[in-house]
Amino acid sequence: MDGMKTAIGLMSGTSMDGIDVALLKTDGEQRVERGAFLGVRYEPAFRQMLKLALEDAKEVGERSQRPGQLREIEAELTRRHADAVSQFLHQNGLKPSDIDVIGFHGQTVLHRPDRALTVQLGSGQLLADLTGAPVVYDMRANDMVHGGQGAPLVPAYHAALAENLPLQERPVCFVNIGGISNLTFVGLDGSIIAFDSGPGNTLIDQWVEAHAGVPFDQGGMIASEGRVVSALAEGYLSSSFFTASQRRSLDRNDFLPPKGDDAELADGARTLAYVAAASIIRSAEHLPQQPALYVICGGGRLNSVLMRDLSALAAAQGSRVACAEEAGLDGDAMEAEAWAYLAARSLKHLPLTFPGTTGVRQPVTGGVLRYPHKKE
Numbered sequence: 001m002d003g004m005k006t007a008i009g010l011m012s013g014t015s016m017d018g019i020d021v022a023l024l025k026t027d028g029e030q031r032v033e034r035g036a037f038l039g040v041r042y043e044p045a046f047r048q049m050l051k052l053a054l055e056d057a058k059e060v061g062e063r064s065q066r067p068g069q070l071r072e073i074e075a076e077l078t079r080r081h082a083d084a085v086s087q088f089l090h091q092n093g094l095k096p097s098d099i100d101v102i103g104f105h106g107q108t109v110l111h112r113p114d115r116a117l118t119v120q121l122g123s124g125q126l127l128a129d130l131t132g133a134p135v136v137y138d139m140r141a142n143d144m145v146h147g148g149q150g151a152p153l154v155p156a157y158h159a160a161l162a163e164n165l166p167l168q169e170r171p172v173c174f175v176n177i178g179g180i181s182n183l184t185f186v187g188l189d190g191s192i193i194a195f196d197s198g199p200g201n202t203l204i205d206q207w208v209e210a211h212a213g214v215p216f217d218q219g220g221m222i223a224s225e226g227r228v229v230s231a232l233a234e235g236y237l238s239s240s241f242f243t244a245s246q247r248r249s250l251d252r253n254d255f256l257p258p259k260g261d262d263a264e265l266a267d268g269a270r271t272l273a274y275v276a277a278a279s280i281i282r283s284a285e286h287l288p289q290q291p292a293l294y295v296i297c298g299g300g301r302l303n304s305v306l307m308r309d310l311s312a313l314a315a316a317q318g319s320r321v322a323c324a325e326e327a328g329l330d331g332d333a334m335e336a337e338a339w340a341y342l343a344a345r346s347l348k349h350l351p352l353t354f355p356g357t358t359g360v361r362q363p364v365t366g367g368v369l370r371y372p373h374k375k376e
């Protein structure tokens with residue numbers, strides 16, 4: 001039907017909190033029909049295993065290497081994605097043959113754009129074999145081969161969403177507050193500029209896990225009891241990441257959590273929520289024009305302290321902040337939807353990244369396509 005594909009997107013993000021599964025019908029261009037969504041959480045033991053993977057990945061010098069336990073963790077991660085797909089298909093009354101393609105992000109364990117090195121765990125062939133559907137994976141590598149930062153890749157999808165946004169203010173800027181945050185500015189002429197904008201939830205998560213034994217600051221409750229420690233906040237916000245003339249993409253470990261004696265629990269959470277908000281506004285100074293509207297997706301939109309700070313900082317510049325849901329979107333599903341969209345584009349050899357999004361030399365496609373092996 002006029003190039004429309006039924007695609008599933010799978011995202012396991014830098015927060016390492018679970019697998020997001022989303023369905024999309026799309027032509028990989030302007031037509032986007034959003035479908036069902038499922039979030040499958042990792043239990044603490046597997047999250048711990050992924051943290052070990054980050055350590056093993058520090059030894060990787062060439063992207064196909066799998067030192068330490070990386071090979072076992074990759075197989076386990078892929079099996080978990082296959083189980084998530086099977087649960088999703090079952091819940092939605094679908095069969096593998098209904099799916100044209102699965103867009104598989106995998107788990108980033110190392111991202112070093114300065115060395116043109118990005119490593120996502122996840123076997124496309126194993127996922128295709130286990131699910132019985134074609135899989136497009138490894139979508140960042142070709143961008144790096146052509147001089148790009150390898151991230152962010154979601155902007156092509158944000159641009160498609162901007163076409164039909166029910167909110168009227170323009171220009172609009174989509175912000176994903178995940179483990180790391182990234183933004184996509186859609187200019188009045190439809191051109192897009194995008195980059196990683198700074199630490200998102202990962203510092204908050206690591207702080208509250210170390211000092212309160214909880215995986216994240218639900219609703220920003222811990223932060224709401226604290227106050228901003230200015231010197232600590234300024235330590236993060238004075239990073240050359242914000243002032244450098246070139247935007248660059250981030251590894252999860254580029255910003256590290258405060259030391260234990262830098263703050264009390266609540267003050268630390270409060271400060272890091274402020275840092276997440278202020279990072280976005282500071283990075284947005286590199287845009288050609290002040291956005292009239294910020295549309296926020298990702299788990300950080302559920303931290304009310306972070307969102308209050310962000311709204312206040314944006315308002316001081318005459319901009320408004322809206323949650324993805326206010327814009328008729330699903331802030332939890334957007335990245336997984338994007339991976340479905342990108343897979344559909346990859347099948348058509350359309351560009352995934354552009355000079356304005358990753359700094360790549362020219363628009364390039366990407367991804368590796370794997371079909372299920374025929375059963376004997």
Ligand SMILES: Nc1ncnc2c1ncn2[C@@H]1O[C@H](COP(=O)(O)OP(=O)(O)OP(=O)(O)O)[C@@H](O)[C@H]1O
Pocket residue numbers: 011012013014015016017176177178179180181200201202204205215216217218219220297298299300302303304335
């Ligand atoms: N109810 C909530 N209250 C506060 N924070 C929340 C809530 N739910 C999720 N979060 C935060 O959002 C994070 C997950 O966000 P998300 O799934 O968007 O990130 P990700 O996709 O893993 O990261 P990235 O976009 O960097 O790849 C959690 O680790 C937590 O910090």
Ligand SMILES: CC(=O)N[C@H]1[C@@H]2OC[C@@H](O2)[C@@H](O)[C@@H]1O[C@H](C)C(=O)O
Pocket residue numbers: 013014108111118150151152153154155178179180181182196249250335
């Ligand atoms: C290397 C990598 O996995 N980067 C992630 C990370 O998490 C958020 C931010 O940093 C973003 O640039 C990217 O993910 C999103 C989905 C992207 O590529 O658009």
